Amino acid sequence: MTRTVSIGSLSFESSGRRLGDTSWVLSSLDGWDDSGSGVRGERGERPQAHGNFDTPMFRTGRSIAVAGHVLCPTRSAAAAVVQRLSALGADGRELDITVTDPDLPSMSASVRIADKPIVAWQGGRTVGYAGEWWAADPLRYGDTINESTSFPFAAGGLEFPLFTDGVTDTGYLEFGAQGSTGRVTVTNIGTAATSPQFEVTGPTPPFSIVHVESGRRLSFAQSVAAGDRLLIDSATGLVVLNGGDVDYSGMLTRAEWSPVGPGESASFAFIPDGPFADGTLTVIFRPAWW
Numbered sequence: 001m002t003r004t005v006s007i008g009s010l011s012f013e014s015s016g017r018r019l020g021d022t023s024w025v026l027s028s029l030d031g032w033d034d035s036g037s038g039v040r041g042e043r044g045e046r047p048q049a050h051g052n053f054d055t056p057m058f059r060t061g062r063s064i065a066v067a068g069h070v071l072c073p074t075r076s077a078a079a080a081v082v083q084r085l086s087a088l089g090a091d092g093r094e095l096d097i098t099v100t101d102p103d104l105p106s107m108s109a110s111v112r113i114a115d116k117p118i119v120a121w122q123g124g125r126t127v128g129y130a131g132e133w134w135a136a137d138p139l140r141y142g143d144t145i146n147e148s149t150s151f152p153f154a155a156g157g158l159e160f161p162l163f164t165d166g167v168t169d170t171g172y173l174e175f176g177a178q179g180s181t182g183r184v185t186v187t188n189i190g191t192a193a194t195s196p197q198f199e200v201t202g203p204t205p206p207f208s209i210v211h212v213e214s215g216r217r218l219s220f221a222q223s224v225a226a227g228d229r230l231l232i233d234s235a236t237g238l239v240v241l242n243g244g245d246v247d248y249s250g251m252l253t254r255a256e257w258s259p260v261g262p263g264e265s266a267s268f269a270f271i272p273d274g275p276f277a278d279g280t281l282t283v284i285f286r287p288a289w290w
Contacts, residue, residue, distance in 0.1 A: 002102065005029055005066055007111075007133070008088060008095040012068040021073035022081070028067045032099060035290060036062040037138040059290075062135040064097060064111060070127045081127045082119055088131065089113035097133060099140075105189070107140040107289060139192050142287040150280050151204075151272050152182030183212065185267040186260065186285040193259040194288035195235035198268070200281055202228045205274025208254070209281065212267040216256035222248070224279060234258070260285070 003014045005026055011017055012026035030036075041057035070085075072078040089095055089112065098108040111133035120128035188194055198209055202224035209218040209232070220239070224230050230248070232239050234257045239248040249255070260266045270281040 003029070004098075004100045005068075006096075006098045006100075007066060007131070010084065010088060012066070016071070022077060023071040024068065025071065026066075026068045028065070029099070030065040031063045032140075035059070035138075036064060036135075059138045062109060062138040063114065064109070064133045064135060065130070066097075066133070067128075067130040069129065072125045072127065075123065075125055078121060078125050078127050082121050085117065085119045085127065085129050088117065089133070095133075097135075105142050105287070107142060109135040109140050110137065111135045139194070139288045139290065141194070142190060142289075145186060145285045145287075146282055147184040147186060147285070148280055148282040149182055149184045149270055150278070151207075151270055151276065182270045183267050184270075184281065184283045185265055186283055187265040188260040188262060188285075188287045190287035190289040191262045192288040192290045193261045194286060195233075195257065195259045196266075196268075197234065197284040198232040198281060199284060200224055200230045200232070200279060202226050202230075202279050203277045204279030205272050205277055207273055207279070208271045210269040210271060211256075211258035212269055214258060216258045217254045218252060218256065219254040219273065220248075220251055221253045222251045223274065223277075262288075 003026065004017065005012050010024070012024045014026045016023040016025045018024075038060040039057050040060050042053075042055045044053040044055065046053060070078070070081045072081055092112060094110045094112055096108050097111050098106060100106045113131070114134035115132040117129065117131040186196065198218070200207065200220075203226040204224045206219070206221050206223060208220075211217070218232060218234075220230070220232070228242055230239065230241050231243075232252075237249055237255065237257070239252065240246065241248060258266065268281070268283055
């Protein structure tokens with residue numbers, strides 16, 4: 001079994017990942033397969049009584065520790081590896097840790113450097129590495145799934161004369177173009193609830209996105225111009241246009257968010273709340289695991 005751990009642009013493999021004459025070997029990965037996160041909550045004591053008040057408990061962020069070593073063909077190659085490992089995450093920006101395993105789905109988490117890394121080099125051709133990373137969101141996410149639909153419309157129908165496409169003799173029955181149900185279905189194969197993003201591409205009138213199973217609804221009160229892309233993030237509640245910084249969530253007249261639970265499938269219907277237009281809805285979805 002070969003397990004690969006990628007941190008930003010660098011990857012370690014349990015069997016040794018070869019880049020030319022250099023081998024990146026994974027030694028250990030802690031805080032990934034186990035929970036990797038603690039528990040927090042208010043445990044208020046019951047005055048003049050046994051026990052505590054029953055209050056909700058929540059998971060903290062995830063601490064992930066990665067260790068490995070790099071086998072290099074020359075001392076100069078080892079010196080270059082030292083510089084790359086020392087710079088990994090040093091600017092404090094988010095990186096992705098992605099773990100691929102032949103017996104599991106690919107999973108990733110967004111992390112920042114949590115402590116000073118250990119880059120062990122004694123001047124030879126082997127470089128040791130140990131780094132600790134912190135994921136503010138404890139969930140691990142699968143590959144992104146994009147599913148798109150238009151507004152619902154009817155189309156097609158039996159073409160006449162029979163056995164033609166309306167013009168040319170085809171020798172079989174033709175039913176014309178396929179219509180659209182205006183619905184998208186996604187499935188969360190993970191173990192934790194996860195919230196989709198909705199990208200609407202104009203032109204559209206004001207619209208609603210309805211969670212079919214519950215009837216919960218997101219209603220946006222403004223039209224979207226041709227070529228514009230409106231992104232509704234149901235995890236954060238933010239609504240942005242063309243990747244900008246302005247939050248348009250105030251234009252949501254109904255904001256009934258609908259996370260998709262573990263092992264559940266969810267269908268979303270794209271409904272125009274004004275004159276018909278040619279916009280599209282793309283549901284951007286990632287399964288999630290604890």
